[in-house]
Amino acid sequence: MAYAAPDAFEYAMNCHCSQCRRATGAAFKPFAGIRRRDFRITQGESSIFLFGSQDGPHDARCSVCGSLLYSVVREGAYVHVPMGTLVDEPSIRPSIHIFVGSKAPWYAITDTLPQFETFPER
Numbered sequence: 001m002a003y004a005a006p007d008a009f010e011y012a013m014n015c016h017c018s019q020c021r022r023a024t025g026a027a028f029k030p031f032a033g034i035r036r037r038d039f040r041i042t043q044g045e046s047s048i049f050l051f052g053s054q055d056g057p058h059d060a061r062c063s064v065c066g067s068l069l070y071s072v073v074r075e076g077a078y079v080h081v082p083m084g085t086l087v088d089e090p091s092i093r094p095s096i097h098i099f100v101g102s103k104a105p106w107y108a109i110t111d112t113l114p115q116f117e118t119f120p121e122r
């Protein structure tokens, strides 16, 4: 399946939580957040394999290729897309590391972006 989103991401982060590590099979998941109303499924809606509930928070994978394509979060108002699934280059870059308290012990963060044990206070 495929999705389309304007280059209107409001934030981007690298998440080191165990759920993101497991979902991606990587040390962390770089993701970008966009308002759900700006996000569209453009192709293969019938091949969405959904984890969670349709009405609540959920992760969507493509049942053909298995890729994690997006997550519906924050009371359904936002969509988080794993940045590795973007075809075009977005203007935004991950600005912080979150859930560093549960990061993989075998992975060392080598950049200078701010790190947070869980989520930054607002």
Ligand SMILES: [Zn+2]
Binding pocket: 015, 016, 017, 018, 019, 020, 021, 029, 099
């Ligand atoms: Zn996470």
